[in-house]
Amino acid sequence: MVALQTLYSFLTNILTIGLGTQAEKHTVTFKNNCGRGTAKLIQGSKVLHSGGGSYTHHGPLMSAIAYLDTGPCKFNGEECTTLETTLRNPPSPGAGSSTDVTLIPPHKFNVAVGFSYSGGCNGVGNRCGSASCCPKGAFCKPDDYQSQRQCQTNNVSICCE
Template sequence: MKSLTATLLVIAAAVVGVIAESHTVSFTNNCGYGTPTLIQGGNVLSTGGAYTSNGPLGAAIAYLQTGGCGFNGEGCTMVELSLYNPDTNNGMISSADVTLIPPHAFSVTSGFGYYNGCDGVGNDCSEAVQCRQR
């Protein structure tokens, strides 16, 4: 079993009512340093605390700011995510991935998981080679 020694992004998607939609992004930082950061459209949504979107959360990024990351996660391991309830967004689906595409680079163990709908689905990257293979 893999041991996460850095940061884990936990994505929780919950449907409230028939039409309402909400998604919560929370962080578990096992590094003992750095600041988990969630950004969407150039706006910082969270620097460590849980963030709840009362609607779709599209084109967001998350990373552990260790002091060497650019504002958009440049130079660091980054998670890209879009969270949608397909019943209220014309069939759009949630997606997330760990990216090392330049200018991003492996910096810390990172991962994500879905809860309250797709339990057990996610990805953990504990080394650069593993992240590239997925």
């Protein structure tokens, strides 16, 4: 009888731990309001997504960029308005997700770009609608930190438009 109770306790703990733990994931949704171009999501040397719709990343999405390729854009968004993002569950206070629009050369304005968080930090985002949106709407120099938006919520997602 004691062995049966121990087994029951063990299985209950395993199920509780297994069901209570969710894997980290983040979704990037693309909304092309321009009617032209192809949305791209790049991480390092890898194209994670190309086109409309959504991309879900299992685990932290570190140092990714997104842009609307309207023709002149190079692989890392050079020559175009580019969104930079890290989406991750905060490992410590203040170390969660961070997103911004960059026009720091060799990036330059080609289309309006905006973003907003969802699934947490709803309503937090930013938008660059013209080449003169700096410093509030985009980084134009490395210390334009007021354009950066952060979110300290697990499994946060982002919509890019």
